[in-house]
Amino acid sequence: xxxxxxxxxxxxxxxxxxxxxxxxxxxxxxxxxxxxxxxxxxxxxxxxxxxxxxxxxxxxxxxxxxxxxxxxxxxxxxxxxxxxxxxxxxxxxxxxxxxxxxxxxxxxxxxxxxxxxxxxxxxxxxxxxxxxxxxxxxxxxxxxxxxxxxxxxxxxxxxxxxxxxxxxxxxxxxxxxxxxxxxxxxxxxxxxxxxxxxxxxxxxxxxxxxxxxxxxxxxxxxxxxxxxxxxxxxxxxxxxxxxxxxxxxxxxxxxxxxxxxxxxxxxxxxxxxxxxxxxxxxxxxxxxxxxxxxxxxxxxxxxxxxxxxxxxxxxxxxxxxxxxxxxxxxxxxxxxxxxxxxxxxxxxxxxxxxxxxxxxxxxxxxxxxxxxxxxxxxxxxxxxxxxxxxxxxxxxxxxxxxxxxxxxxxxxxxxxxxxxxxxxxxxxxxxxxxxxxxxxxxxxxxxxxxxxxxxxxxxxxxxxxxxxxxxxxxxxxxxxxxxxxxxxxxxxxxxxxxxxxxxxxxxxxxxxxxxxxxxxxxxxxxxxxxxxxxxxxxxxxxxxxxxxxxxxxxxxxxxxxxxxxxxxxxxxxxx
RNA sequence: GCUCCCGUAACUCAGCCUGGAUAGAGUGCUAGCCUUCUAAGCUAGAAGUCGCAGGUUCAAAUCCUGCCGGGAGCGCCA
Numbered sequence: 001x002x003x004x005x006x007x008x009x010x011x012x013x014x015x016x017x018x019x020x021x022x023x024x025x026x027x028x029x030x031x032x033x034x035x036x037x038x039x040x041x042x043x044x045x046x047x048x049x050x051x052x053x054x055x056x057x058x059x060x061x062x063x064x065x066x067x068x069x070x071x072x073x074x075x076x077x078x079x080x081x082x083x084x085x086x087x088x089x090x091x092x093x094x095x096x097x098x099x100x101x102x103x104x105x106x107x108x109x110x111x112x113x114x115x116x117x118x119x120x121x122x123x124x125x126x127x128x129x130x131x132x133x134x135x136x137x138x139x140x141x142x143x144x145x146x147x148x149x150x151x152x153x154x155x156x157x158x159x160x161x162x163x164x165x166x167x168x169x170x171x172x173x174x175x176x177x178x179x180x181x182x183x184x185x186x187x188x189x190x191x192x193x194x195x196x197x198x199x200x201x202x203x204x205x206x207x208x209x210x211x212x213x214x215x216x217x218x219x220x221x222x223x224x225x226x227x228x229x230x231x232x233x234x235x236x237x238x239x240x241x242x243x244x245x246x247x248x249x250x251x252x253x254x255x256x257x258x259x260x261x262x263x264x265x266x267x268x269x270x271x272x273x274x275x276x277x278x279x280x281x282x283x284x285x286x287x288x289x290x291x292x293x294x295x296x297x298x299x300x301x302x303x304x305x306x307x308x309x310x311x312x313x314x315x316x317x318x319x320x321x322x323x324x325x326x327x328x329x330x331x332x333x334x335x336x337x338x339x340x341x342x343x344x345x346x347x348x349x350x351x352x353x354x355x356x357x358x359x360x361x362x363x364x365x366x367x368x369x370x371x372x373x374x375x376x377x378x379x380x381x382x383x384x385x386x387x388x389x390x391x392x393x394x395x396x397x398x399x400x401x402x403x404x405x406x407x408x409x410x411x412x413x414x415x416x417x418x419x420x421x422x423x424x425x426x427x428x429x430x431x432x433x434x435x436x437x438x439x440x441x442x443x444x445x446x447x448x449x450x451x452x453x454x455x456x457x458x459x460x461x462x463x464x465x466x467x468x469x470x471x472x473x474x475x476x477x478x479x480x481x482x483x484x485x486x487x488x489x490x491x492x493x494x495x496x497x498x499x500x501x502x503x504x505x506x507x508x509x510x511x512x513x514x515x516x517x518x519x520x521x522x523x524x525x526x527x528x529x530x531x532x533x534x535x536x537x538x539x540x541x542x543x544x545x546x547x548x549x550x551x552x553x554x555x556x557x558x559x560x561x562x563x564x565x566x567x568x569x570x571x572x573x574x575x
Numbered sequence: 576g577c578u579c580c581c582g583u584a585a586c587u588c589a590g591c592c593u594g595g596a597u598a599g600a601g602u603g604c605u606a607g608c609c610u611u612c613u614a615a616g617c618u619a620g621a622a623g624u625c626g627c628a629g630g631u632u633c634a635a636a637u638c639c640u641g642c643c644g645g646g647a648g649c650g651c652c653a
Contacts (some may be wrong), residue, residue: 017576022593023595025595027596028596028597029596029597030607032596036595036596038595038596038634039593040633040634041633043633050633062630075596076596077595078595078596079597112626114653116653119653144649146635153653156652157652157653158652161652191637191644199585250653273650274650274651275651276650277651278651279642304578305577305578305649306649307577307578307579307648307649307650308589308649308650309650310650310651313651313653315651317651319650319651319652319653320652320653345647346579346580346647346648347647347648348648348653349579349580349647349648350578350579350580350647350648350649351653376580376581376647377646377647379646384646387653388652410616413614413615414613415611419640430617439589440588440589441587442581442588442589443590444580444581445580445588446580446581446645446647447577448587450587451577453586453587453602454600456602456615457615458601458615458616459600459601459604459615460587460588460589460600460601460602461601461615462616464616465599465613466615467613467615467616468615470613470615471610471612471613471616474612474613475612476612477612478612478650479612501650514592520591522589522590522600523602525589526589526600527598529600532616532617533618535612535616535617535618536608536616536617536618537617539611539612540612541611541612542611542612553612564623574613575613575615
């Protein structure tokens, strides 16, 4: 309905539609109307004071109100527009939760999660995994085809450390498909290596042997433990409502990475320095673009000092930099991508810039199609969460705790549920709590993981959203016979809910544009709040407005469900 | 030392991109509301130098500069 207002103003004052669109705002209070147009900017143009302009405009508009606008008023330098609530209501009931597929039809790869084998999957990993899944769903909602890609570190120094430690100190223990056991070996390795730095030489040897593939026993152990890790991860992904269409592994691009690095040396882009193969990106005078994350404010057309990027160790083995160069190209060979999104923590911003810059120097033409969605780290109150030191909260441990907490809550409020049903619902609630808490915050912000806060199910939390949905569903279930839809006088809480539902598509578009699921999360919460206010002030069943209110409840259900779906969160029909 | 991110109520945050009318939530606290659609809910109240200082503007939490505080990164981890 905003477009009606925009068109009206644009025509009258002689501004472009787009300019007016940006100026029109929503007033801070409801009695000031539904849309407002500030006239400060017109003062010079009309050589009059803004207050007078607002008054004149309002009076002019009032003479001939367009359809959909019920009144126009002025307040200070603002022209205030009041929309016809019944027309709004009709529109909302007809089109709730619909996202117009603007025929974008692009092929988009979202690379996310990137969990490594032989390491812990801790609660910090949930953020990137949730963000990636959400972005994938948004892209699909707009009519694109999405390839969810995981890129897993199944090789490299951390694997060498794990295998070294297992062979040397844990050989007697049998291999277990147990996340915390796997994580524990790695932590033990780090501990021992920190204590005695000389041991690193033994690890280097294993790393080299794994790289060359000539030691059969090591190869076998690697394969077995790799599988254990990957199987354990699949279970987690299933919990989190995510999954992948394509798995890339570092082991696949290892050898090509070495080759690519050597080619770069031949081309004069890279060089060998102190035995290692590096690219010096510290001073570049050729033109460059800014490939930094959406979040990092100011576009930068000046050259950045990107430092030195190491591709190969001095023993010739590949670092993940070299592997990433290969992977980027491989993605476009495997699929004809229109866009490639990397969902990678902001701790790696420099790495991503170095990668994009290097690809550009190589003349890789698809570099413009690559985007980095950065997100902030999850920390513990005591500091950084780390798989290396074991200073973290394992996903599997936390899951147990939060599912148990959800189960307790459910048992208290509903009886007669089968064990299976209780388990299933507890998991949905727990996952909603976990994912929502990871998605609701601004992408650039570090999240401090606080278990007490994570186990809170009231207020601005995932369970609150599910609860709101379940309440709405409950009403719909209890309907005996359908009544005619009559729109009588609308209560404030109804109008607020209608307006909120109406803004769904705009919010989703903005979220996708900014690759920011948090906008949808915040929307879902506000939407639920408005529903709950409506719920308390407007009885549905048996009321005079039953037909209409039932439709409104359903419009809410559809919209909230769709919002949560875009976040990768399932709903419950009752809880 | 250099680069990037963050700094809004006691606590956790939204709003900043795209500047506008008395700065919004949640938690916690205080006081109410379950014989009517699920109280994981709702209503009301107390609570704020929007880190600090300049600048741009008719107008700054929002844009620019500097400083302070916290975090991350900066050559062989990923």
